[in-house]
Amino acid sequence: MTYRAPVSDMLFALRHVAGLDAVLGDDLTPDDARTILEEAARVADGVIAPLNRIGDRHGTPFADGAVTTPPGWKEAYRTWIEGGWNGLSADPEHGGQGLPLLLNAACTEMWNGASIAFGLCPLLTAGGIEALAQHGSDDLKTRYLGKLVSGEWTATMNLTEPQAGSDLALLRSRAEPMGDGRYRIVGAKIYITYGEHDLSDNIVHLVLARLKDAPAGTRGISLFLVPKVLPDGSRNDLRCSGLEHKLGIHGSPTCSMAFGDAGGAIGWLIGEENRGLACMFTMMNSARLNVGLQGVGIAERATQAALAYARERRQGKAPGAQATSAIVEHADVQRMLLAMKSYTAASRGICYLTAAALDAAHGPEGQAAHDRASLLTPVAKAFSTDIANEVTSLGVQVHGGMGFVEETGAAQHMRDARILGIYEGTNGIQAIDLVTRKLPLRDGATVRAQIASQRRVAEGLLKDADPAYGQMGARLRAGIEALDRATSFQLRALTSNRPEAALAGASPYLRLFGLVQGAACLAQAARAARAALQAGDTDPAHAARIALARFFAENELTAAAGLADSVMDGGAFTETAALALAG
Amino acid sequence: MTYRAPVSDMLFALRHVAGLDAVLGDDLTPDDARTILEEAARVADGVIAPLNRIGDRHGTPFADGAVTTPPGWKEAYRTWIEGGWNGLSADPEHGGQGLPLLLNAACTEMWNGASIAFGLCPLLTAGGIEALAQHGSDDLKTRYLGKLVSGEWTATMNLTEPQAGSDLALLRSRAEPMGDGRYRIVGAKIYITYGEHDLSDNIVHLVLARLKDAPAGTRGISLFLVPKVLPDGSRNDLRCSGLEHKLGIHGSPTCSMAFGDAGGAIGWLIGEENRGLACMFTMMNSARLNVGLQGVGIAERATQAALAYARERRQGKAPGAQATSAIVEHADVQRMLLAMKSYTAASRGICYLTAAALDAAHGPEGQAAHDRASLLTPVAKAFSTDIANEVTSLGVQVHGGMGFVEETGAAQHMRDARILGIYEGTNGIQAIDLVTRKLPLRDGATVRAQIASQRRVAEGLLKDADPAYGQMGARLRAGIEALDRATSFQLRALTSNRPEAALAGASPYLRLFGLVQGAACLAQAARAARAALQAGDTDPAHAARIALARFFAENELTAAAGLADSVMDGGAFTETAALALAG
Known part of the structure; x- marks a missing residue:
């Protein structure tokens, strides 16, 4: 077993900690919610989870500017989008299913418990959908939202540059109006997750850049939509210039991107000029929550693996035992397993509460719920991912020497989890x-x-x-x-x-x-x-x-x-x- | 810079925390101690430290039963043993220099700060020397101690079997007397550090095995010396059957060993029959202390790297700053760096105190000091290696996205450190x-x-x-x-x-x-x-x-x-x- 989505525990937390029943309203019953979660679990457990190890081993070979995802990745992605999972909580107007973010949060936990490297691609697309839905022109929405919601195309976030990581005020990528509503974008970006891949025909890059004469600092940054393939079917002037060799999430390509080598990539403004950071901020609550959910997912996966190992592995005698005990009988191992399980459940509760507040912000509670979501979001992101590091490290410890050997997968959990406390805001x-x-x-x-x-x-x-x-x-x-x-x-x-x-x-x-x-x-x-x-x-x-x-x-x-x-x-x-x- | 042994801080802790001056007695002055540490630092910083990354990248290729250490490893080992470092605290009777364990502890920290994968080989040899010196027959001592003390030959510890990790009572390797004082050893061992390599002409394996009709459990285990090359120059019936693919310490081979494929490897008893575990226990204090010192060393190395990065990397403005600040100016980064530095110094103090108690056990304080060393040893081992995991993970965090990329080396520190809390007793x-x-x-x-x-x-x-x-x-x-x-x-x-x-x-x-x-x-x-x-x-x-x-x-x-x-x-x-x- 690699991962089994804990549907009953999730549903219990959704209902009794995060108040799912109120969020569902009159349209859906808790039984409907269970059905949805069980269906999602079938995909997570049966389709995605088996790819996790393969992704770690194969990585994403890069040649001639093209990135090849690991064996099985394309088919799994196809199955996943055909199930409609990409648009679960997206607006029905754009082809989404309009379900509560709270339900989607549980599903996001599952995809990432199954494989963070796989789950990252839709996570980025979700951010793109949100930015576009809230700030894009009608024309851009018409052209891009439908295909992003269906998952036929994917999205990326192009923020980081070598000199501008946590401090976006320092970024240097440039944009110049072409006079016809389009812009030419020139610049180099790093750490672009799924910046290039073979899962979809087009990739919609959201790129932060500066207009000429823009104010210095963060008040002079604008957000642009820069597609890999232009509406006329031609390739845009952008390319993946290299991949990072990383500690973990080997199944997901982390790209360096070059925009405008041949004069300028063509892009369209999202929102107003110089207001790009505000556009980013509006999507930050859910993006950060999603990273927190990645932490919950990998912590759950590591806990399941450690527990399974501790039940099988026999060493020493627990007090009072006559024969060699399974190590799950030893108090010290129990302490580790209980810490793993309780931190996972605690961070799940915080993340679900945050998602419920985001849902409630669209209801009668309005701004107060939005503020609550804003308060809880950094906790959901940072606490869940800090404990993901601790829980996955405990997972290695429970495995003993076997944990240090890559064969068991415990070490991969630890390697994969380590990025979560760093990206999407350290x-x-x-x-x-x-x-x-x-x-x-x-x-x-x-x-x-x-x-x-x-x-x-x-x-x-x-x-x-x-x-x-x-x-x-x-x-x-x-x-x-x-x-x-x-x-x-x-x-x-x-x-x-x-x-x-x-x-x-x-x-x-x-x-x-x-x-x-x-x-x-x-x-x-x-x-x-x-x-x-x-x-x-x-x-x-x-x-x-x-x-x-x-x-x-x-x-x-x-x-x-x-x-x-x-x-x-x-x-x-x-x-x-x-x-x-x-x- | 990759690692610079912090000689002044070490000497200060040796003297003012661990009481070096009293341990030195009349033979050596604190100035002599500084000279020794400075000489050791030259080797650690200049010869060993540059190999750390190379070891991680190259690993130890295994073909036809032979293991090749990474480029430069052999030359560095040769330089190191020619400096006499292997026998620093060994008995002069066997060619050692007879210096206090406390001084050797500081040197051990240096070798491992420079490279855990490199430092492991002598660490194992030190265990072999101790077991042999305390329990070996005069004949065995004469044949093996000199070459082990000089480092011309290396030693290994063969304890673990697939079913017997923490619980040695479960081990199954067998030994049978040949009637002439020799024994035939048959069994399979795993996780044997430097079980095979090309640094020396001979490898002295210490192997735990059971005699026929021995009592069940740990009271039926005997310890044998089983050399790779027999005294007559022929190869013994033992071989490396495979290497582990590990999370870290790639520069050190972790071998599966097969003893007796062709009828039985020839070995000699160390200590008495069925008293093998007692022999192991006598060397455990210093072996565990040495692993604690590995933790101090890698924590120091990670701290130095994080500090250097934090002084260079500029992001954001600290309160009151007019221009972009080096991240070392931000309170949050200072907290991480101070945690790294203080935990490193705290664990160094504990390890040095433990070494001083081991030295004092040979002086007038005797048994009370031995008991103090026994008390402190598990703390020195576990606390230092737990914090090594935490400090190296903080090191990744200070580097931000660069920490997750293998290029910086921060991730390697974390991967290498992860074994320390597991081996030599979890x-x-x-x-x-x-x-x-x-x-x-x-x-x-x-x-x-x-x-x-x-x-x-x-x-x-x-x-x-x-x-x-x-x-x-x-x-x-x-x-x-x-x-x-x-x-x-x-x-x-x-x-x-x-x-x-x-x-x-x-x-x-x-x-x-x-x-x-x-x-x-x-x-x-x-x-x-x-x-x-x-x-x-x-x-x-x-x-x-x-x-x-x-x-x-x-x-x-x-x-x-x-x-x-x-x-x-x-x-x-x-x-x-x-x-x-x-x-």
Whole structure:
């Protein structure tokens, strides 16, 4: 077995943590949702997952400007788009199925649990669809949206240049109007995922570039649609100039792109001139959430593999055992497996909550839900991908020596996961975004409301007073208090104009937020499981959910107070860092 | 620059944390020690370090039973043994230089900072020397020790079999006496580091095997010396049957070995029959310490690379900056770099303390020092290698997208480091060893004495009351109290026959121990630095040491209380793990 989408756990989290039933409205029942998830799981498990190893081994050979995807990739992509999965939550007006983002989030987790390298291609296309749908002219939409929604064509994001990674103000690619509504684009881009490939006849590149005389910095950047194949069927003046040799995701080509070698690639403006960054920002919430979901997916995959290995591998005797035990019987291995499983479930909860907030932003809750999504997005992205690194590394550890040998696949999970904390805004950038842009939303009311929602979960636990919870209620309450203290500190630092104090604690603050929010999600699932048990539901998964939430509260959430201490009392290092790092 | 051995920092830690001056005795001055370290650094930096990347790229091709080391490997090994480095702390009686293990520990850190894949070969040889010196017959010693000490021949450890990894009781390799003092060995071994190579004319395999009618389990295992080339110059009946395709350390061959395909490899018993495991245990302290030093070395290397990159790479503006800043100016990047540097220095302190205790075990302190070394060894091994994973992963993160591209080398550090927590006893095994075998030493008096030594450092900090310390004194005191509480809990669990409670918290307990001991080491260095400053020494490294220790105490040691909570209140999971992991 390589990966099996955990449909029941996903559906439970969708319904009882993220509130799927409310999002579905009158059109769909939870049973319909299950049917959709089960169908998606058949594709993820049966079609995509078997390609993951093949992609790692074969990579994407590059010759004469062309990139060949690994064996089986084209057929799988064809099957996948024919299932309509690419447009699951896209607007029906453009050929999408208009389903909630929340359902699509669960599917995105599946595609990427099956193979991050495969899942990346549609992830980029989704970003292109969103940018075009929100900011493109009617003419561009007519020409491109339908084929992007169907998946017949794919999209890319061309942001990074060698000198401009996290800092887009530094980018140098140029654009010049041709006088007929078209632009000539010249520049070199790097790290372009699926910048060239053989899965589709056309590739729609979204390219950030500067117009002549544009203001310096990020206020002078415009966004252009630059297709590989022009509407008249001729090749545009752009090419893949090389591929990166990477630590992981070998199945997905990471391209250097050259635009305008022969005078200029032809492109069309998306949105207004010099407003390209704003166009990028509107799609950032869902793109970042999707990367978080990649983290959840690979963490789930690594957990399944480790668990399967731990049940088979026999070494040593657990206390009281007469014969050699499966290593899953050893407390130390159980701790690793439970950490893997609980962090995965916690980050799943956070990601689904974020998706639900994005859905709710289109409903009566409107702006408040949008702000909630904005607050949760950097946590969903960074916490899920940080834990993806930790969970996949634990997966190697559970495998022992076999984990270091590429044969088992555990090492590939770790290699593949490592990019997630870096791309689509490094996790450090996410932490800065959370603290400096998201905490101040509505003068702190957005974050206060989120903390209040966590408190309600803790109060529920304490009210239930179920012995099976152990110390979950007390730990969650203490964790929330720690988050509350650290939040007040950060807001004070910002309002009293001490950004360096806020920035110094940004990363531990994000970790603290993720830990507490994740524990709240697990606790909410535990409460729902308890209610189901009391209602006579005998599914053993319910007791498992309670035990998992308890493990997380008693063994991982214990870090909360220390993280708050680091946020509030650790920032002096900014004054002495130059000294401490010298030499 | 790829790696530069940090001689001054090493010497400072050797002297002021580990007490080098006392270990040197009357024969050597600290200036002599510096001269030795500087000479070692020339070899590490200039000869070995440049090979690290080459080893990763070329690997060790295997054909017709022969393994070819990467280009330049042979010449570097020759230079290295001709410098006498292999026998630095070996007994002069066998051609060694008889220097303290503590000095050799610093050199071991250097060889492995330069290249783990290269450093592994002598690391294995050192184990062979120790086993042979302590348990070998005079005849075997005469025949093999001289050439092993000089490095002309290398040694291997043949423990693991496919079904017997952490659990040696399960091993099946067989040995049969030939009646003339020799034995015939038959069996298959896996994961044999440098089991075959072209660096030396002969390879001395130490092989664990079972005699016929030996007791079951670990009390029926014997240790044999099985040379590749027999004393008469003929090839022994053993061969390398394959190489592993590994995540990292590509420059070092990891071999499957077949003994006795043609009837039996000829070997000689080391120690007594059925006492092979005891022979292995006597060398385990230094072998495990050496793996810990590999962790320190690779962490140092990754830190240097990240720091160099962060000083060059310019992105964004730090608060108050007018122009684009080097990323080392950003608080978030400073936090990562300081974490890397402080964890590296903390684990260095722990490893050096352990080496000093091994040296002291041969002096007047005797058994108490031996027990201290035994206590510290699992911490030195596991903490240093856990943080090696974390530090090398942070190294990738500091490099951003460039970190995920193999070109920069940051990814190689992470891949290479990943084995350290697995081999020579997984870190889970180390935690179990610490809790179940080491805490009970002298009824807990050994660990209590160690905690008392940490308290003296904290009291010193509080007495100094230097504002530059920030909250270091209070944090260290609180950390020590957390360790004290968790230690009492573990000792009570063991004496009240609740091994499952002790085992459940073993890993967080080890982490807590390492964190507190590491902070104490950094604090001790800070106090010595302060004293130097007060004595008029104007080296800016002293203020840097104080700032680094403060960062660690205020930002990393904050995790101590939460870890103690997990140890003491987190163990209920062993009762529900089967349930929580089901499905």
